[in-house]
Amino acid sequence: MHLERRDLQKCIHCGLCLQACPTFVATGQEAESPRGRIYLMRAVLDGRLRWEQAAPHLDACMGCLGCQTACPSGVPYARLIEAARAQVERDARSPLQRWFRQLAIRNFTTPWRLRGLLRMAHLLHLKRTPRWFARLLGAPESVVWLPRSDWSERTDTLDMSFKMHKVPAEGELRGRAGLLLGCVMRVLFPQVHRATIEVLTRCGLEVVIPRRQGCCGALWVHNGYPQHARQLARQLFNAFREVDYIVVNAAGCGSTMKEYPLLFEGMREQRQACEFSRRVRDVNELLIELGYPHPPSLAHRMEKVRRRLTYHDACHLVHGQGIREQPRALLRQIPGVELVEMEGAEMCCGSAGIYNLLQPKLASAALKRKVEAILATGAEAVVSANPGCTLWIAQGLAEAGRPLPIYHPVEILAHAYRSSLSDHGSVRA
Numbered sequence: 001m002h003l004e005r006r007d008l009q010k011c012i013h014c015g016l017c018l019q020a021c022p023t024f025v026a027t028g029q030e031a032e033s034p035r036g037r038i039y040l041m042r043a044v045l046d047g048r049l050r051w052e053q054a055a056p057h058l059d060a061c062m063g064c065l066g067c068q069t070a071c072p073s074g075v076p077y078a079r080l081i082e083a084a085r086a087q088v089e090r091d092a093r094s095p096l097q098r099w100f101r102q103l104a105i106r107n108f109t110t111p112w113r114l115r116g117l118l119r120m121a122h123l124l125h126l127k128r129t130p131r132w133f134a135r136l137l138g139a140p141e142s143v144v145w146l147p148r149s150d151w152s153e154r155t156d157t158l159d160m161s162f163k164m165h166k167v168p169a170e171g172e173l174r175g176r177a178g179l180l181l182g183c184v185m186r187v188l189f190p191q192v193h194r195a196t197i198e199v200l201t202r203c204g205l206e207v208v209i210p211r212r213q214g215c216c217g218a219l220w221v222h223n224g225y226p227q228h229a230r231q232l233a234r235q236l237f238n239a240f241r242e243v244d245y246i247v248v249n250a251a252g253c254g255s256t257m258k259e260y261p262l263l264f265e266g267m268r269e270q271r272q273a274c275e276f277s278r279r280v281r282d283v284n285e286l287l288i289e290l291g292y293p294h295p296p297s298l299a300h301r302m303e304k305v306r307r308r309l310t311y312h313d314a315c316h317l318v319h320g321q322g323i324r325e326q327p328r329a330l331l332r333q334i335p336g337v338e339l340v341e342m343e344g345a346e347m348c349c350g351s352a353g354i355y356n357l358l359q360p361k362l363a364s365a366a367l368k369r370k371v372e373a374i375l376a377t378g379a380e381a382v383v384s385a386n387p388g389c390t391l392w393i394a395q396g397l398a399e400a401g402r403p404l405p406i407y408h409p410v411e412i413l414a415h416a417y418r419s420s421l422s423d424h425g426s427v428r429a
């Protein structure tokens with residue numbers, strides 16, 4: 001993973017990416033824009049600047065890839081920022097800085113650590129974990145911030161439903177789908193996994209849940225540690241050998257797994273990475289691709305359920321994987337659901353992995369805009385397909401005094417199959 005001059009040269013300085021960039025919108029400064037960051041990377045390559053000087057502006061990038069979608073010139077921004085960050089970690093960080101950043105990533109991506117953090121906060125009887133406590137622990141505050149009732153509810157039911165290794169398909173068998181449990185998803189969102197299994201089996205897929213699966217490496221690669229991500233990817237290659245599809249319900253993980261060929265570029269495992277990535281599907285994407293049984297109409301019911309929902313585009317779903325229409329199509333087709341678009345649905349909420357821990361000011365500015373856009377729709381609930389966004393947006397809504405339930409699209413579909421929509425979202429703030 002190297003910073004390539006030819007990638008940087010694709011930028012024609014047109015500025016069409018600027019308004020798609022949350023850090024430029026928040027600061028109005030060129031150095032906090034995609035064009036400015038590309039300029040800084042070139043300056044380092046040309047020897048006019050050192051990585052230490054460029055680092056603060058590269059660190060402030062959310063890695064949301066809004067610029068990559070907006071760019072008419074095909075600048076591969078994801079590749080550029082990942083390569084630049086790897087260089088910054090190597091050349092411009094002190095050992096202490098590296099230690100803290102790696103601690104934060106490990107705390108977020110190791111289920112037993114994450115569970116331990118939640119339990120520690122629980123034992124200290126903190127009703128809502130203060131920011132200083134989250135930062136001291138090296139964990140994104142939206143995670144340890146979860147309301148206490150939610151901690152015990154979630155961590156106590158941990159993995160209960162995944163004892164089963166295989167779940168048979170309903171009706172005619174259409175293939176085998178391996179489910180990625182992920183790190184945050186398995187600890188904090190087991191109900192989304194249950195819903196995913198339910199909709200996939202109704203779709204005619206046998207669901208396989210390999211026991212020996214770990215993290216996808218997304219946070220490592222996004223924060224400049226591709227070597228750690230490669231080790232984790234190799235574990236997944238082994239775990240998902242025998243399935244037709246590798247199904248992911250967290251946008252950041254799916255996006256990274258589709259980019260494994262880039263992670264292994266020029267290495268002997270590149271072919272294996274390509275074969276693996278070809279089988280990776282976001283669950284929304286796979287349902288639309290294969291077709292699924294439409295949930296029953298509620299017209300026969302005495303009371304008509306009608307829910308006004310708004311959908312937040314997770315960056316690594318919309319910009320990272322180009323999945324924009326599939327979750328919307330899925331939601332629109334559910335009887336009783338009214339989908340209202342929020343302004344700036346594709347703009348990053350500021351969660352961005354551990355970004356809200358490392359860059360709290362800019363993350364909070366992005367969150368404020370997102371919360372205002374959600375509330376302006378008058379929606380009763382929010383839909384999000386990424387755990388980081390879900391937690392962060394829940395925090396923003398609660399702080400604004402307007403808590404709303406937040407669902408994953410498959411939860412709504414699973415609810416619809418059961419012919420009722422519950423009042424409980426993935427997160428109740």
Ligand code: SF4
Nearest residue numbers: 021061062064065067
């Ligand atoms: S990835 Fe997002 S935050 Fe970073 S430069 Fe591009 S648009 Fe801006």
Ligand code: SF4
Nearest residue numbers: 011012014015017071
């Ligand atoms: S839109 Fe693309 S080409 Fe134009 S300034 Fe931004 S990165 Fe460069």
